[in-house]
Amino acid sequence: MLKPKPAAPAASAQQRRLQMADIARLAGVSTSTVSRALAGSKLVNDETRQRVLELARSLNYSINIGAQNLRLKQNRTVGVVVPYDPDTRQQLTDPFFLAMLGSLADALTEQGLDMLLTRVDAGQLDAAAQPFDSGRVIGVILIGQWRHHDQLNQLAARRVPIVVWGAQLPQQLYCTVGGDNVAGGALATGHLLQRGRRRIAFLGDINLPEVEHRYQGYCQALRAQGIAPDPQLQVPVSFLPGGGAEGVRELMRRGAAFDAMFASSDLLAMAAINTLRELGRPVPDDVAVVGYDDIELASYFHPPLSTVRQPIAAAGRALVASLLELADGQGAASLQLPTELVLRASA
Amino acid sequence: MLKPKPAAPAASAQQRRLQMADIARLAGVSTSTVSRALAGSKLVNDETRQRVLELARSLNYSINIGAQNLRLKQNRTVGVVVPYDPDTRQQLTDPFFLAMLGSLADALTEQGLDMLLTRVDAGQLDAAAQPFDSGRVIGVILIGQWRHHDQLNQLAARRVPIVVWGAQLPQQLYCTVGGDNVAGGALATGHLLQRGRRRIAFLGDINLPEVEHRYQGYCQALRAQGIAPDPQLQVPVSFLPGGGAEGVRELMRRGAAFDAMFASSDLLAMAAINTLRELGRPVPDDVAVVGYDDIELASYFHPPLSTVRQPIAAAGRALVASLLELADGQGAASLQLPTELVLRASA
DNA sequence: GTGAAAGCGCTAACAT
């Protein structure tokens, strides 16, 4: 039983790794002492500690975290899960999602946490719990609520520590952190109204909770001005590439008159603007357009995009903070972060 | 010694996790049998296996990977490191890098590997080896060679399995996978020449190996047409936001005449195009512009960007394949992937 | 076909 074949899977030819016993032997002390020295314990003689530390550093020895975790029953790794659509696989493509990943990486690093990144099939969302069930991570941050409310509730019911970026929904068992989509939608629409636009089209798939909230904000802003939302102007398009162009064409097909547009993502807005230009309807003169997210390229676009900024940096920190609370066995309240209107040339 | 305080760090209130002994007890067998059943061993009775499997599934039990790895001396995790500039922290912002991350996530998932994502200070690149030294990962994929050739060589000399996305350099000890930047530069420049442009500006920081190669390709293409590269037209600008605008202004300041531009990234090209437009030099009529990378938004831009496409999907797979070879103790040859010219409206 | 027991690399109570 003492010989797990030396040629372990994915580990055939490399030389044996250094371990604590080696350092101990070289330093002429026991492994306990090495362990204590490396942990900075007061119990070990200054001179001994120096010697051990020196040795470890010069040999690039680093404690085996797997073994340490096992012994200590601790863990400093957080799972980040990005569901992908089984058909397109295309979710990791949206710049907004990617920016969120960056923000998370920063927030985790700040807390001395590691990030285990996993993509899972959105249809099999329970797979998101696997890294937790197998003890690899203390909990999971999921980016991309999509339409998986029920599956997420099931995970939470199973007591998997999970925080989701997205909208807060009724009867929700899991913890969400998200932008204030209703306020964001109202902000964008309010601005267009203030500029005197009255026929404002809405682009986006309101089956997605976040988009639905943006649409609510849109309706609120209209009603505040005594305008009834016109279903003709509400075009359901997906976030996929092509959605923006498709949305504009659909509006034309309907023969709907419009002088402005609120797109539920910047990508959608950009594609829509391009299509409008092709159709001879210049932005912002003929049609004013506001996007959503404020991805970096929004400012590079022509015309520079007016948009609703999502609080990405704050989002990363908030997601991590909530997850730590959950992993600690506490409850964590869902959170809505403020959004902000960024005015550029497109509206 | 038997009581590592039950309230372990970051693990206070949650209930004890299920483990193999629990399943064994419930199934009325020994842990050996459970282990075998879960591993699908032929040694265990069909009926027993069924019972164990059933039990494990219904309780969402999953083998503790940390313990398993320790015992088996195996590991299925790969480290992915993205260096950041200590000042700006802004490297995870370039859409190209982010797309590469997505591609890597896919390639790793395909191979049943997990991805541990770490950001490290570009000035302390030896920190990139930490996840390897501590046994968390079988090797490291580093995105962002920048100017850290020497530090990377040191890591490789220490026998850290590491694969770097970037350019192949003389006296290189580490393994690189990258696009063929010389060919890419020649492709872009050749196209501009073919369109009759003769005064082609080059935008980019040639201190970066990849950019330097693109510049070499640029020079080659010019010389092939009997044109000597004009230093006046070579503008060193960083990839940071603002670099594109700065580059164009610098050209104007120099009073350099130019009728085309090859920018070493799409972001640079977009910013340059916007600035050119502001200065009354429309693209492509007055100045033809070719970018580099073919990020998704290149096609959304106005005018849609002609650019050199980097083989992102292939890159992810190649990086993973090379890393597996290295981790396996074999050498891995550096690799150059073909690039391709994508013609749109900007040139 | 199944179980007992040793040990993967580490930590910490206990002994000295």
Add this chain to the structure above:
DNA sequence: ATGTTAGCGCTTTCAC
């Protein structure tokens, strides 16, 4: 101040 030893959750040899 340091060493001895048991055991974290798992796999596997060896014995039955």
